[in-house]
Amino acid sequence: MKTPPKTLTVLKDEAPETSSAEQLIDALRTKGFRITKIRQAMIEALVAASQPVSAPQLLEQVSQRHPSVNKTTIYRELDFLADNKILSEIDILDGMKRYELLHPDHHHHHLVCTSCRDIQCVEVPHHDLHALEGKIQQTHNFTVQSHVLEFFGLCRKCS
Amino acid sequence: MKTPPKTLTVLKDEAPETSSAEQLIDALRTKGFRITKIRQAMIEALVAASQPVSAPQLLEQVSQRHPSVNKTTIYRELDFLADNKILSEIDILDGMKRYELLHPDHHHHHLVCTSCRDIQCVEVPHHDLHALEGKIQQTHNFTVQSHVLEFFGLCRKCS
DNA sequence: GGCTTCTTGCGACTCATTTGCAAAAGCCCC
DNA sequence: GGGGCTTTTGCAAATGAGTCGCAAGAAGCC
Numbered sequence: 001m002k003t004p005p006k007t008l009t010v011l012k013d014e015a016p017e018t019s020s021a022e023q024l025i026d027a028l029r030t031k032g033f034r035i036t037k038i039r040q041a042m043i044e045a046l047v048a049a050s051q052p053v054s055a056p057q058l059l060e061q062v063s064q065r066h067p068s069v070n071k072t073t074i075y076r077e078l079d080f081l082a083d084n085k086i087l088s089e090i091d092i093l094d095g096m097k098r099y100e101l102l103h104p105d106h107h108h109h110h111l112v113c114t115s116c117r118d119i120q121c122v123e124v125p126h127h128d129l130h131a132l133e134g135k136i137q138q139t140h141n142f143t144v145q146s147h148v149l150e151f152f153g154l155c156r157k158c159s
Numbered sequence: 160m161k162t163p164p165k166t167l168t169v170l171k172d173e174a175p176e177t178s179s180a181e182q183l184i185d186a187l188r189t190k191g192f193r194i195t196k197i198r199q200a201m202i203e204a205l206v207a208a209s210q211p212v213s214a215p216q217l218l219e220q221v222s223q224r225h226p227s228v229n230k231t232t233i234y235r236e237l238d239f240l241a242d243n244k245i246l247s248e249i250d251i252l253d254g255m256k257r258y259e260l261l262h263p264d265h266h267h268h269h270l271v272c273t274s275c276r277d278i279q280c281v282e283v284p285h286h287d288l289h290a291l292e293g294k295i296q297q298t299h300n301f302t303v304q305s306h307v308l309e310f311f312g313l314c315r316k317c318s
Numbered sequence: 319g320g321c322t323t324c325t326t327g328c329g330a331c332t333c334a335t336t337t338g339c340a341a342a343a344g345c346c347c348c
Numbered sequence: 349g350g351g352g353c354t355t356t357t358g359c360a361a362a363t364g365a366g367t368c369g370c371a372a373g374a375a376g377c378c
Contacts, residue, residue, distance in 0.1 A: 034324060034375045055365075070327045075366060077325090093250055093307065095335085096365060111301045122295055128287060136281055136310060142270045145312040148252070151295060153304040193344045193355060214334075229358045234335060236356090254366085255334060319378105326373070335363085342357070348350095 021047045024086055031084070041065055042077050043086070051119045052090050052098035052110075092119065092150065109149045115158035124149065180206045183245055190243070200224055201236050202245070210278045211249050211257035211269075251278065251309065268308045274317035283308065 021044045029035055045061045046053070053061070059074045078099055081087045088102040092112045098119075111120040133144040153159075180203045188194055204220045205212070212220070218233045237258055240246045247261040251271045257278070270279040292303040312318075 032376095036325065036375070038326075068327075071365090072328080072367075073326055080325095091250060091252055093248075111295065111299060111303075113301075114304065120299060120301065122299060124291065128291075132283065132287075133310065136270065140270060140279060140281060141315040141318075142272075142279065142310070143313040143318045144270075144310050145273065147308065147310045149306065149308045151292065151301070151303050151306045154302040156300040159300075159302045191345095195344070195356060197357075227358075230334090231336080231359080232357055239356095321378085322376095324373105324375075326371105328370090328372100330368085332365105332367075334365090337360105337362075339359095340357105341359100342355105344353105344355075346351105346353090 028084065028086075033084075038062065038066060038069055038073055039077060039080075042074070042081070046081075046087060046099065046101055049100070052092075052100040054096045054098050056096070058099070090150070091148065092117070093152075109151070111151050111153065111155070113155035113158055114152050115154055118155050118157075120155070122151070187243065187245075192243075197221065197225060197228055197232055198236060198239075201233070201240070205240075205246060205258065205260055208259070211251075211259040213255045213257050215255070217258070249278075249309070250307070251276070252311075268310070270310050270312065270314070272314035272317055273311050274313055277314050277316075279314070281310070 021040070024043050024047070025035055025040060028039075033039075041062045042058065045058055055071070055074050055078060058078070059069065059071050062069050062074065078087070082089060082099070085102055085104070087099045090098050090100060090110060092098060092110070094117065107126065108121045109124050111122055113119075129147065129149070133147070136142055136144055180199070183202050183206070184194055184199060187198070192198075200221045201217065204217055214230070214233050214237060217237070218228065218230050221228050221233065237246070241248060241258070244261055244263075246258045249257050249259065249269060251257060251269070253276065266285065267280045268283050270281055272278075288306065288308070292306070295301055295303055
């Protein structure tokens, strides 16, 4: 809303915030990266995912279409996609990282159900956290680069 | 300050917020648990720690006095102490959990240096987060039980 | 089609954390 | 101050996420 329109093409009428797999792939191609079947399959799986996924989950997903994928490839590709700002890592304290598409102009947090491990997104008014980070910067001599804020509890179904 | 005095004995004049090892041990004894040398050594190590420690660190610490401790024991004991609300887990995203004494009437957050992994504590005005949790409860049908809020960046020495 | 370079598969490895089981150690009671 | 019951502990082996080196395989470009 406040950011000027980038070089993005017009979004499809559905899914107002999510980039489509094709867009992401085109962007990578433009940057000179190769578009392999696995890369494509991974991006599609991530676009299709309704919530953050772990590397093992992704391995299983991608294996369905590409039975010979190796977990090493999955991990390397996740790093690659994170480096290229296509996805972000989140941590729900259960021993492994999850990944979700990164929305360039929108930062959000999560509600993690401690019973069924379902994950919802929440918008948290950002100026509050920003103000807090400013205060910390001053009082603690600490340069805040990022933060993690996640809520744990019971979702509708489990409560 | 606002909580009425519990059945606690008078604190030593130093360390106004931290329970001493003896107090924690007495509390466990009262609950009927056995006080073993390892349990005692672990509590002492945790009381002495200046910042959250990992299981491997604790293993090394305790090994100095009890060379035959096994890592399994450390992990089991950490679970035990967490179950008994003596310590809390924190996650600084480097692949292993850390533990610190839980202060019953005081909840805080951390500043994690991404360069040297040093961890400082910060007090965050709690009513802000409480208000936020209330809002989430209403708008998302989600019963918040706990949250994680950690800041990552550069400490004074590393910036 | 051939070449160059980026990606991938494979196998072995690291390292935190967990499990089952039998031996050892606390604590309570006499 | 020893017995017995139960909690803790050590050991050895397993699990599971994530990583590494290297040689073979595929994209993209001519």
